[in-house]
Amino acid sequence: MSLIPWRNKQKGAVQVESSPMGALRTEIDRLFDSFMRDPWAALDLPFAGRRGWSPSIDVAESEKEFTVRAEIPGIDPKDLEVHIAGNQLVLSGEKKESTEKEGKDFYQSESRYGSFRRAIPLPQTVDPEKVEAECANGVITIHLPKLQTEPPKRIEIKVP
Numbered sequence: 001m002s003l004i005p006w007r008n009k010q011k012g013a014v015q016v017e018s019s020p021m022g023a024l025r026t027e028i029d030r031l032f033d034s035f036m037r038d039p040w041a042a043l044d045l046p047f048a049g050r051r052g053w054s055p056s057i058d059v060a061e062s063e064k065e066f067t068v069r070a071e072i073p074g075i076d077p078k079d080l081e082v083h084i085a086g087n088q089l090v091l092s093g094e095k096k097e098s099t100e101k102e103g104k105d106f107y108q109s110e111s112r113y114g115s116f117r118r119a120i121p122l123p124q125t126v127d128p129e130k131v132e133a134e135c136a137n138g139v140i141t142i143h144l145p146k147l148q149t150e151p152p153k154r155i156e157i158k159v160p
Contacts, residue, residue, distance in 0.1 A: 030056070054116045055091070066144040068120060073138040080135070082142060084128045085119075089142065092117040125149065 033056075055070040070091055072080065080093040098111040122144065130145045 054118060057091075057118060057120065059120065065146055066122070066126065068142040068144065070118070070140050070142075071138060072135070072140055075138075077135040077140070080140065082131075082133050082140075084122070084126075084131065087122050087124060089120045089122055089131075089144065090117065091120070091140070091142075 055072050057071075058069045060067045060069075068089060068091075072093065072095075074097040075093055075095050079096065080091070083090050092115070094113070094115040096113055098109070100110075101108040125146045126144045127147045131142065133140060133142045135141075
């Protein structure tokens with residue numbers, strides 16, 4: 001299971017990428033996350049069981065909802081599935097991408113295929129009936145509204 005960065009939007013998030021050191025930190029965080037998902041992927045060993053491609057995911061929280069964004073470039077939204085299983089949001093799909101280039105003296109063909117499945121743990125305060133998902137420009141955004149819970153009720157203690 002990989003680490004998921006949580007960002008609280010109501011506190012005014014600071015853009016770390018605005019400086020070269022911030023960009024370096026972001027890249028190191030991405031590499032660390034990739035290493036934690038599959039430590040053998042960086043090595044080209046015959047026994048290294050590669051798990052394939054997996055989208056990067058950001059999770060944010062506001063007063064009213066959690067927002068999950070996943071980068072899914074080159075994936076048709078029809079090849080995606082989003083569902084809630086227990087206290088997890090499950091995002092799965094299949095990437096089917098091929099390119100062909102042909103020139104005077106060359107022909108190049110590349111294909112990238114593979115399925116992925118990401119399970120994101122959810123707090124129990126999510127309302128599964130009101131979850132919405134939208135996909136635009138290679139990014140899927142999933143809105144998970146929080147359940148409206150009543151404030152704790154004070155119970156009066158009777159003294160005889």
